[in-house]
Amino acid sequence: MVKTLKTTVECSGVGLHSGQRVTLKLMPGDRHQGRYFVRTDLPGEPQIPARIEAVNQTLLSTELAVGEAKVRTTEHLLAALVGLGIDVVRIEIDGPELPLLDGSAVQWVEAIAKAGTQTLTDEAIATPVVIEPIWLQEDEAFVAALPAAELRFTYGIDFTYKPIGNQWHSWSPAAEPFAQAIAPARTFGFADQIEQLKKAGLIQGGSLDNALVCDQEKWLNPPLRFENEPARHKLLDLIGDLSLLGTIPTGHYLAYKASHKLHTQLAKTLQATLF
Structure with missing residues (x-):
């Protein structure tokens, strides 16, 4: 429908x-x-x-x-x-x-x-299905779309900042509602990058009220909503970028240290092969 x-x-x-x-x-x-x-x-x-x-x-x-x-x-x-x-x-x-x-x-x-x-x-929307694995990589970062029986997203991140370190999260819409599992995860940033980004004309509206911020040792505005909130937020970003296909094909989406650039490149590849 x-x-x-x-x-x-x-x-x-x-x-x-x-x-x-x-x-x-x-x-x-x-x-x-x-x-x-x-x-x-x-x-x-x-x-x-x-x-x-x-x-x-x-x-x-x-x-x-x-x-x-x-x-x-x-x-x-x-x-x-x-x-x-x-x-x-x-x-x-x-x-x-x-x-x-x-x-x-x-x-x-x-x-x-x-x-x-x-x-x-009530007319059903046809949902494409990932048939063959698709991998896109840029140095250590990668995104993939893999054949799977149901829709699933898995995301990993790895930072030298101790509050984050290495984190993963895997989520299936069939198992847990988006509103509870993914939606509350907030964007995050690093205290030692703020001045540089602002000078570049970015994050002009960023604050401790709308982003998690950490230094090398601690979060500046705890508490977190989830132990792995940053990984969940990256998964949220991936879902938003893949939504640009209109309908997200059934498959398992796997990402590690990826970016909006890689997310949208994967979406373009999926569009070219499945739509």
């Missing part, structure tokens, strides 16, 4: 990289358009499909664009939408970057629950 929202819900907040305050509306959409953004602040209110073809750049977040119209840091909201089975939604936004909110997807989940859902058609 194809699901959309029942009513409109509004969220406001600050973009992670732009530092710009924006207002975003999640609205029922046209069943033939899937998930798509509308830049209401630009002339003509251009639409940007939440599709892999629209990926513009992937530096520390995923940005989509059509012509000069862009929308950045789409992954947390898109993960929430696909994680809750929302196939169709119109997303109106009055700026170039989605609000980070608390750095996780939990407030997006709450907003979707507030809006409610409705079924547009």
